[in-house]
Amino acid sequence: MLLGVELPGVDRCMMSGRRTRLTGERASWFAALLLSLLVGPALANNPSPRIVTLYQGATDSAVALGVTPVGVVDAWLEPPMYPYLREALAGVEHVGLETQPNLEKIAWLAPDAIIASRFRHERIEPLLDVIAPSSVVETVYDFKTTLRRVASATHREARAERLLDQWQARVDDFRRQVALGLGDAWPHRVAVVRFKSDHARIYTGGFAGSILDELGFEQPEALRTHGWGMKLTSKESIPVLNADVLFVLLEPDDAIMNNYRAWTSHPLWQRLDAAQGGRVFEVDPIAWMMGGGILAANAMLDDVYRHYALTDHGPALSDTAPSSACSSGAESDAPIGEGRKAC
């Protein structure tokens, strides 16, 4: 492993001369070189590329592909890293914030490839390109493109396609089951709401929005024309949230929970279709918004299965996925899950 990691760096540094490296590490290259002569070419055939991931979805995708990046950016919540990725990324170097990653640190890591997003990192693309070939994805929440890009940078395309096939199978399975179980009541109108300490935000697009679209959910009429979503600062706006099902993103924070309780105890909230139908579901913002990769997407789909009390028949996620990411829900109580037999 050490050899596979170190050797590509040696070649490049020696050839280009302008490559950045700590002088002190020369000793370790030498050791690696020696070892490689002893161990032989077996390891050289299976290089583990050194990649740095500059946004959350890319980090998630790398872990899903069984690649441990040499550098990652700080997580948005529960820093330094989301709990579901912690085990896989133990000891990995952090290169600062996603909005302003530390270029010098990235250069010192001497990666083989960098995965960035155009939206966040357009300004630093010329510098990243000098450090290592960088793969730049347009948006940060398009987890499929992200997975494919990370895969091609790490030569794991087949594995990525397998993961995407599994995802597609799960999506198809959900759509079949939910259509059968709910009949005319499907498709449901859905809203994703995130509570903060002094306001709430509705998200119609982005990561969760695109996945819910894929699953066949509809957007409420009132939200269709509002781009990314809407910021709600007054409880008078609660009727805008009217939908058949509400997924509520909550963080374990007293101020946020208080605000959430204040909103949900409001008479207007009680009149929402979702509240009356018992379909207000509290979910984890890390899976629904922050993770942004295929592991998070699958964890989000787990939540949807669980809250619709459907049995998850999709193929299990690849063995490399950390189990905590996919703490799938109750596979027992499935009143409308009988749909499977019909499939």
Added chain:
Amino acid sequence: MIAGRFTLLVLALVASVALSLCLGSFATSPGAVWHALLAPADSDIAFIVWELRLPRIALAVTVGAALAVAGALLQALVRNPLASPDVIGVTSGAAFAAVAFLALAGSTLSVAWLPLAALSGALASALVVFALAWRNGLSPIRLVLVGIGFAAAASAGTTLLIVLSDDTAAMTAYVWLTGSLYAAQWPAVGQMTLWLAAVLPVSLGLARHMDALALGDGVATGLGVAVLRSRLVLLGCSVALAGAAVAFAGGLSFVGLIAPHLAARLVGRSAARLVPASALVGAMIVLHADLLGRVAFLPKDLPAGIFVAGIGAPFFVYLLFRTRPTR
């Protein structure tokens, strides 16, 4: 004695630059940095020194100097020690334009246009403030009042745009508003240097007029100064410097306000000395703020604006405290 203080200022700036060149995610020895500077072809750290640290240092120095001189000119112009480019709406106008760009065109246009958007915002708002303040001449008090009103309106507009834009665009806007030298690259340094090289000599040439204006319009006219024309040229210089600085580094506040005061304590209020000293002090403030942002919270690389305000705010209070008994 004054010459000695100038030498000291220049030496301090050179030392600060040298320190900044050596510090980073990993400190590099001065010898290695020197080697990288002279012989980049056979240095391990050439990329880090030449492409990451040096352009950032150069931009910090030029932006800091530009903001400080802009502040010094304005303070002389309106005869008010609290004047700064923030007060006459230049910074807020640039901020509004930059945030509007990020919120409305951020997904379609390249961010390479952002400095141009900010600069146009700065110049346009200066023109608006100027037009509104004009009444058979240019009264400094009127200029400041209109400027403050315009700045408030522009800030309100900026807040509205941030509320309406999505999380990602809003976060980029916040970083920009704080002011950052992150990812400075040579083209930006070149353009910033050109602005400085074009405007600084003009301001220095007007030093005598600045001193005369400081004595009041009547005395200045008596001394043979074309009050209105001098004021217009000084205002133009100030807006051009502040606009360019904001375009390349975002909303770094306080530099334009405090650098001239620090400089005045060192070399006195005579404009011919105050302007260059302000430039040196401003350069040093921004350079140190950026150095703190780069190395104080590793591996995080934080916007310099956080630290400029961190140094600036206490000093500002101190300044008010010091000037109180003399009034």
